Amino acid sequence: MQRGEHLLALTTDHQHDLSGPAAHEAATRLAEFHHRTGFTGSVVTDRHRLRRVLARHDPEVYPGTYAICVFNPDKALCRPRIPPTGSRSVPVPLDCKPLECKNVALIADNTRALSAEAERLDTRLRGGPVLPPLLHADLKRRRDAIGAFLAQAAGGSE
Template identity: 40%
Template structure:
């Protein structure tokens, strides 16, 4: 397992056995960041800053969705799906109560 520098949205704690950025047969010691899918990957670790970035992203999506009929149906649908996926991710990774 190798820890990579924290990003804006996630910190990757790379374990090739759990990585969704690489096919199972690929045993590389590095994540493939271009194929990173942090909302689905079990290598994702969240810092408080990462959680804040996701929360800001949800707020940005809410602002975009407030445009209502100005958005093409496909764009509105994709933004709604992204908002739902991000909100679900934050719910699944809520910090443990102290």
């Protein structure tokens, strides 16, 4: 239920200064989730109740380290699992491609994690033993892609 707790924190603590390609959709879904689960005389404090709330009002927003997935199976690059008949598809986090996917929104924690990843790559490229040319090129490409993605997300482009 960590996802549910994170969603509640995003909506109740207003921690979502969103950017990225799906920022507007994330804000809309989170606002609707907040409206549907907002204070109605009681507060969601236990896992059982949180499961029920998500079952009824799931915004299909999946917080992660590098991005928030605002899941739309038509745009997903993560090869959504084929659901059993009558249920909905879900994202596959291990196949997430946050730098390319249009389902991505970012909060400050995500941009910090991506920036730290780019710094680790930069450090690896500058120091230590000489890397094989293909590995060096791959790491440089990844570092540059992260930088371009963050610059684009900061510019508010969708």
